[in-house]
Amino acid sequence: MTTPTSPRPATTRLIATDLDGTLLRDDKSVSDRTVAALAAAEQAGIEVFFVTGRPSRWMDVVSAHVHGHGLAICANGAAVVDLHADREIVQVRPLAREDALHVVRTLRREAPGSSFAVELTTGIHYEPDYPPFQLDPGATVATAEKLLSEDDSGTSAPVIKLLAHHPELTPDGFLALARTAAGDRASITRSSPTALLEVSGLGVSKASTLALCCAERGISADEVVAFGDMPNDIEMLTWAGTSYAMGNAHPDVVAAATGTTLTNEEDGVAAVIEEILRAR
Known part of the structure; x- marks a missing residue:
């Protein structure tokens, strides 16, 4: 002790x-x-x-x-x-949708196998390959690109966090890679023991x-x-x-x-x- x-x-x-x-x-x-x-x-x-x-x-x-x-x-x-x-x-x-999309596209290229979830002020939604949230059974399942697209009214709920998961990389290795590749567009960190990154607006x-x-x-x-x-x-x-x-x-x-x-x-x-x- x-x-x-x-x-x-x-x-x-x-x-x-x-x-x-x-x-x-x-x-x-x-x-x-x-x-x-x-x-x-x-x-x-x-x-x-x-x-x-x-x-x-x-x-x-x-x-x-x-x-x-x-x-x-x-x-x-x-x-x-x-x-x-x-x-x-x-x-x-909020995390600007264009910045979130930039991170998604960058990690798809630099870390193939990445999957994503999008946390809105109204709840979370995720991709088919993303580890499902048992606490959020009502989530929409779709690609991150679809989840981050604006609705026709232009009044989409703010994005407060993008989550990125990788099934093989080490947690610290995935974090270092993401910060190097996309850290100029967003704040990237982690709090999970797995390779799960949390992406916020730059400076947040x-x-x-x-x-x-x-x-x-x-x-x-x-x-x-x-x-x-x-x-x-x-x-x-x-x-x-x-x-x-x-x-x-x-x-x-x-x-x-x-x-x-x-x-x-x-x-x-x-x-x-x-x-x-x-x-x-």
Whole structure:
């Protein structure tokens, strides 16, 4: 077991935490210890932001543990969601359809065998060869080119994320290839243990949207403590004044964070929050 290591900020005004592999245990539950720590932080005047790659409709795992403002950053920064208002999307930073199509065409050429899914504000749809989403049985199945085409009315729902899967490449290898081939048109990252990439609008990330939300509240990066475990957390951990890689984190995440904490199974986020509150 590893105890948390990182200097505490003089003032903590906001805690930003990833969910899967970070705040959530492996069975997707939130432990009693973590529930208590989140509530204590908000009672002490510290805002808590859930910052995740999940879409808004998959936020039911933490809806019962929302306090205060109730906002969450979803889809790796592409959507800000009000968890108090039935997970309503209140802000969108979309991926332009022409940029998504560019990424699709590029990866079809550079990584044959790639398959795609398209996450809209209204739900997800995917190609026949894409691993099916058991949580989204009503999805449309069609080619990415068809899924990304505009409807006749010109009022198509915004694209918040393109997903790309490869059955043979390594996760980090697929990520490096995609960033080299198409990183000038979109932000490309990953959070899955498989070769599954998440593609957002250029410049859209957990970090950039968190920075916008903090600026609206007059909160500086130095007053933020962030937690994460996978490559899609790296920009956020680098931006925050104090950041923790989970004990189960990807090696690149450990290198990016200012400190480390326990694993998600050992309530690593709660352990740090408890220390912050004791220091007060």
